[in-house]
Amino acid sequence: MIRDHFRVYLVDLDTGTMQVLERDGREQLCGGGGLAAMLFQEFGHADRPWDDPEQPLIFAIGPLTGYFPLMSKTVCAFKSPYHDQYAESHAGGRSALSMRFGDMDALVIRGRAKRLSALAVGARTFELRDVNFLRGRDALSCGRVIRDMFPGSGRRSMLRIGPAGENRCSYACINVDTYRHFGRMGAGAVMGAKNLKAIVILGDRGFPLPEGKAYTSLFKDVYKQLTDTSIMDKYHGLGTAGNVGALNELHALPWRNLQQTHDPDVDAITGERMAEDRLLRNAACAGCPVGCIHIGYVREKFQENYQYLYRQVGYDYELLFAVGSMLGITDSFDALRLMDTVELMGLDVMSTGVALAWATEAQEKGLVTEEQTLVPLAFGQADDYMAAIEHLARNSNEFYSLLSRGTLKAAEVFGGGDFACVLGQEMAGYATGEVFFAAEGLGFRHSHLDTGGYSYDQKHEEQDVDHAVDFLVEDEKSRVLLCAMVSCLFARGVYSEELLGRALESVGYDKLAGAMPSMAENIQRIRWQTRVQTGYDAAAVRIPKRFREVVTWKGPVDPDYMEALRTEYARRIMEIGAVSEE
Incomplete structure (x- = not known):
């Protein structure tokens, strides 16, 4: 059933209550990014800091969500801890479809829970539970607990943060259904500031599809274009990881804090080699037939007699750049191990990789010391980077606390602004x-x-x-x-x-x-x-x-x-x- 107005769920964490509101503006702003900006103008405070409890955390979908393939994204809007200005981040997974099945165009969250909490919300559900026992837990183990606490079908979407969000790192992400993220500009820190460890969106109602042949015929045509033609082949095949080799050949792939744009040792982290040696399977966001999510694996020996624990890790071009070439990592297992660590800590991988690349060059130039970085940082050394990622997420000392606020914040104190690879945020x-x-x-x-x-x-x-x-x-x-x-x-x-x-x-x-x-x-x-x-x-x-x-x-x-x-x-x-x- 279509509607000209927007249906908005407004959650107040201070009082533990929820209201259902109706707002006009569909014909001017459609939904998604337009709706989110309109709601921030109503509920946000331009003159207050990002972590003021009254600042809203907004999730919004659009008029075609649930009706057509690849209308699968949710817009998350907030005042960013990175620059204290209005920001957006976009993610897929099941979040958009769960909101549609939950009968909401937008979810607005204000206030701050008294203790670390998990919020469950849907058309027939509203619950706020104390989960203080999850404080400090990584994003993936947190997910296993939250799934048991709020059981549901495939219409359930789970958003959660790791230690980085709790510690208000300016580029903490929100993990969405394991393999998708509201990654950029610090949405995870906003959840942390609101004392929210997790948000579960329950699609506990449903919605009717349009009657008549026009919709059915068009849906089939769009689906065919997306699956039977070559338009989307590259996303399902190699995925965006195919860009690694292509951009390296163009001399456009950042290496070692952008000191180079090409390296002959790229082979092991190209999309082709990842597909041949590391790819386990493809996955897709709800409502998408393409399957662009590529999942590889890492392994750890957990017994002396060569028994291994295998974990699945999503990868794409941005990740292979950020903790691959940007850090001088040319071994695919090392790159996947770094991705896994970033995932557990709940950090945005691009900002993390670029920030650590700056820190490595700063240490090479003598601007920071190993006493400050706690581990020796050197391009290509994955084990030390894994330790540094955890220090960054947990704000282990003054250096990492500054770096967690953004590379330029650290450069203001330690120097090295000239080689900070920041374009509004880490590139x-x-x-x-x-x-x-x-x-x-x-x-x-x-x-x-x-x-x-x-x-x-x-x-x-x-x-x-x-x-x-x-x-x-x-x-x-x-x-x-x-x-x-x-x-x-x-x-x-x-x-x-x-x-x-x-x-x-x-x-x-x-x-x-x-x-x-x-x-x-x-x-x-x-x-x-x-x-x-x-x-x-x-x-x-x-x-x-x-x-x-x-x-x-x-x-x-x-x-x-x-x-x-x-x-x-x-x-x-x-x-x-x-x-x-x-």
Whole structure:
């Protein structure tokens, strides 16, 4: 059953109560990222710090969630501990479908539980349980306990944090159904600040599918495009791990804190070798037929007579970059062991890998000592990195406490800002050139998926600032529309604006189908306005020196071109995010 209004579940942890609210705005903001920004403007506080108990933690889905394949993402919005500004993070798993079956468009959580707690919420369920006995437990063992506490079918989604979230690390993640994450910008720390160890979303109701042939026929057509054509093959086959070898060949893969963009010893961590030697199986988010999640294994000897314990570990390009090439790791088992440790601690893997790469170079240059890092950090040494990851999650000393707030925070104290690989947050693994560096540095989520800047670098030799910035602004606009539906961005080659319109019409959202251009502008505007209202100034963003020293397949980066891009893109962003005084 479609509805023009949004159905919002508002949880107050202080009182242990929940309200069901209705909010207008569907025709202007659609859902997902647009809805989340609207709810932050209602319930958030731009002038209070990120960990104020009244700051909301928001989860939102879109009008096509549950109706079409790959409409499988949830948007999580919050005031970030990383920069104390409005932020978003996106994750798949079962969370979106569980919210749809739970009869909610959004879940808003305010307040702070008196003791470490687990929240269970659904259309017929609301419960807050004391789980203080789980304090300090890793994310995966916590998951086993929470599953027993809140049994459910495949319509149940479980979100939980590890020690990093409890200790309010600025890049602590929320683990979603084991293999997916709200990874970037510190959503896990927001849960920790609210004294929430876990959130269980129970899809305990259901929803009817549209009647008639139009919906059924379109669903079959979309499903066929996603499964019977080559459009999505790469995601199921090698997955994004296939980018490792390709980007290394392009001299665009960051190595050893971006001191290199190519290394001949890449072979063991390429997608091809991972598939041949380490891949156990594929998995998929609920509502997705593609299966892009690639799961490998690590093993530990637990008895002297060569008996081993095997654990399954998800991997993809971002992970292989962050704790592989960025740390100089060229053994696939070592890379998977580091991924597993990051997973247990509940950290964002990209920020963790990049932060430790900076720390390694800082130690090489004598800016920090082994007394501060507690272990000798050296590129390629996985065992020491495993220990450092746990120190980082548990804030073992002043050095790790600073580093857990972000690489630039540590660099302010110890020096080394010139080689901090930070583009708004610790970089994603695309050293493709000037457009990408400017795009991630200034972009809304500081994500490689905010726009296709990395693709633009590969397709354009000319240095046309206006053309490049126009591309970034328009490409973001098309992506925020998908992030309001809420689609997996891997499906952007399938879900054209025309197909999205037909999909909306087939489930009864005729008005939305006819208003997509204006909706996209509205969503782009309200997201940037919300970010600016919480303190963002794009013009103040700087790109560290290390990015001016990069050499790609095109040759050395042009610092003047990158600065011109940064200046113009910042101007356009602030123009979009300007708040009318009327």
